[in-house]
Amino acid sequence: MEEYDLFPGCVIQNRIPYIEDSARKVFDKLGIKTSDAPFGCCPDPVGFNAVHHKSWMAMSARNLTIAEIDGRSIASLCNGCTQTLKAVNVELKQSEEEKDSINAVLAKIGREFKGTISVKHFVQILIEDVSIEKIKEAITTPFTGLKVACHTGCHYARPSHIMQWDDPMEPKCLRELVEATGATAVDYDEEVLCCGAGVGNTEEEPAMQILKQKFNSAIQAGAECFVVICPACFQQMDGNQRILKKMFEKDYNIPILYLTELFALAMGYKYDDLNLKLHRARPQALLEKYNAV
Amino acid sequence: MAVIDFEFRNSIIQKDLGNTLAYCYQCGTCSGACPVAQVTKGRYNPRKLILNSLLGLKENLLLGAENNFNIWGCTVCDTCDEMCPQNVELTEIFILLKNMSVEKGEAPEYYTTQAKFILEHGKAIPLAPAIERRRDQMGLPKAPKVDKKEIRALLKETGLVKIIGPLEEEKKEGVK
Numbered sequence: 001m002e003e004y005d006l007f008p009g010c011v012i013q014n015r016i017p018y019i020e021d022s023a024r025k026v027f028d029k030l031g032i033k034t035s036d037a038p039f040g041c042c043p044d045p046v047g048f049n050a051v052h053h054k055s056w057m058a059m060s061a062r063n064l065t066i067a068e069i070d071g072r073s074i075a076s077l078c079n080g081c082t083q084t085l086k087a088v089n090v091e092l093k094q095s096e097e098e099k100d101s102i103n104a105v106l107a108k109i110g111r112e113f114k115g116t117i118s119v120k121h122f123v124q125i126l127i128e129d130v131s132i133e134k135i136k137e138a139i140t141t142p143f144t145g146l147k148v149a150c151h152t153g154c155h156y157a158r159p160s161h162i163m164q165w166d167d168p169m170e171p172k173c174l175r176e177l178v179e180a181t182g183a184t185a186v187d188y189d190e191e192v193l194c195c196g197a198g199v200g201n202t203e204e205e206p207a208m209q210i211l212k213q214k215f216n217s218a219i220q221a222g223a224e225c226f227v228v229i230c231p232a233c234f235q236q237m238d239g240n241q242r243i244l245k246k247m248f249e250k251d252y253n254i255p256i257l258y259l260t261e262l263f264a265l266a267m268g269y270k271y272d273d274l275n276l277k278l279h280r281a282r283p284q285a286l287l288e289k290y291n292a293v
Numbered sequence: 294m295a296v297i298d299f300e301f302r303n304s305i306i307q308k309d310l311g312n313t314l315a316y317c318y319q320c321g322t323c324s325g326a327c328p329v330a331q332v333t334k335g336r337y338n339p340r341k342l343i344l345n346s347l348l349g350l351k352e353n354l355l356l357g358a359e360n361n362f363n364i365w366g367c368t369v370c371d372t373c374d375e376m377c378p379q380n381v382e383l384t385e386i387f388i389l390l391k392n393m394s395v396e397k398g399e400a401p402e403y404y405t406t407q408a409k410f411i412l413e414h415g416k417a418i419p420l421a422p423a424i425e426r427r428r429d430q431m432g433l434p435k436a437p438k439v440d441k442k443e444i445r446a447l448l449k450e451t452g453l454v455k456i457i458g459p460l461e462e463e464k465k466e467g468v469k
């Protein structure tokens with residue numbers, strides 16, 4: 001199997017490292033090999049790109065050159081990082097003009113973008129390098145009966161002409177991966193609806209309206225938890241339930257699991273091994289039902 | 294009376310990011326699909342942003358820091374780009390508008406604060422000592438050190454420092 005440079009992203013690495021821990025545990029079980037590298041900020045496609053496009057491109061290109069020197073493609077644990085790194089990689093590979101302009105600034109720090117590696121979201125690696133069959137073989141504690149609302153998030157397959165992976169408006173991979181654990185991916189109307197984190201940077205209320213709409217739709221469809229693959233979505237959905245409670249007087253208390261956490265649990269790790277008590281909406285009661293505590 | 298600013302319009306269309314602007318035929322699919330437009334009863338409206346950009350009505354777009362929701366209300370879900378029948382790359386055009394808003398000092402604080410963190414630490418979220426301890430407890434490898442000096446040099450070269458200003462410590466160095 002190909003070895004990758006791991007790109008955890010600064011939210012996972014420096015704020016919610018228990019997700020990185022779950023990812024490393026799962027990668028070990030599945031034989032996915034990664035190395036660490038001194039990457040800078042991806043940087044944030046919602047934030048930093050909006051401040052200064054050229055700086056966003058240059059920072060991203062710098063990260064790509066680090067992986068190029070290592071001779072390894074990038075395995076990203078985050079939707080946002082994936083989108084930034086992939087968008088800039090594709091753009092610079094396609095446009096000589098853009099490439100020259102970015103290489104002119106990279107030259108000042110002794111670097112050059114060559115376009116020799118690719119960038120993949122870890123979901124893509126699970127599907128392509130490992131396969132659903134192999135994952136099923138690694139499951140020891142299946143989640144038969146668990147009803148999951150899959151939340152793929154926005155920056156994973158859109159814009160489709162750049163991301164070229166999965167379906168941008170009806171994503172399938174996360175559902176397949178969740179179902180590999182024996183759980184059921186419920187159908188709910190607002191499955192592709194954004195978590196609302198982006199507008200939350202500007203104003204809280206619309207962000208919470210969007211989140212509420214998403215939660216209501218999933219709960220109505222019978223979901224007992226969400227499974228996510230992006231730390232920004234994770235923080236918005238797990239961390240901000242207390243704001244929802246204040247704003248709408250409704251305590252959702254619905255667990256949000258990272259896909260790698262669900263996998264680690266299904267591969268035999270327990271609640272404490274994964275530090276799941278650090279979630280705001282603690283999944284303890286739910287996981288007791290499945291002998292995962 | 295509205296002033297049509299052709300230069301403004303051309304500054305969008307002539308850029309790589311903005312060259313799909315002219316394809317818009319104002320069907321409204323984007324606003325219909327936009328989650329923020331739904332929950333704000335149109336206070337945020339992507340179709341209008343495109344229309345005002347097309348017409349060069351800069352004064353309808355950059356409304357000051359108090360009224361920046363028209364531009365910054367976007368949650369960047371990239372749904373409109375995907376749904377637009379004319380393949381207008383709305384969110385790329387919005388990047389140009391947001392960059393202009395930042396230059397005029399009209400952006401929400403979140404954005405400029407994050408950019409300053411990236412300039413200072415090389416990351417939007419630096420590693421705090423408490424998290425470093427937690428990583429150790431979990432048995433995670435040390436987070437690799439980021440070359441902050443190199444990143445600062447790069448961001449000076451790209452022009453970011455001119456836009457958001459130098460770091461406090463470098464301001465002091467400048468005085469010496």
Ligand code: SF4
Binds near residue numbers: 317343379
């Ligand atoms: S969907 Fe496309 S063509 Fe229709 S109004 Fe929006 S930008 Fe214009």
Ligand code: SF4
Binds near residue numbers: 373
């Ligand atoms: S990217 Fe922005 S404008 Fe487009 S649909 Fe999403 S929130 Fe609306």
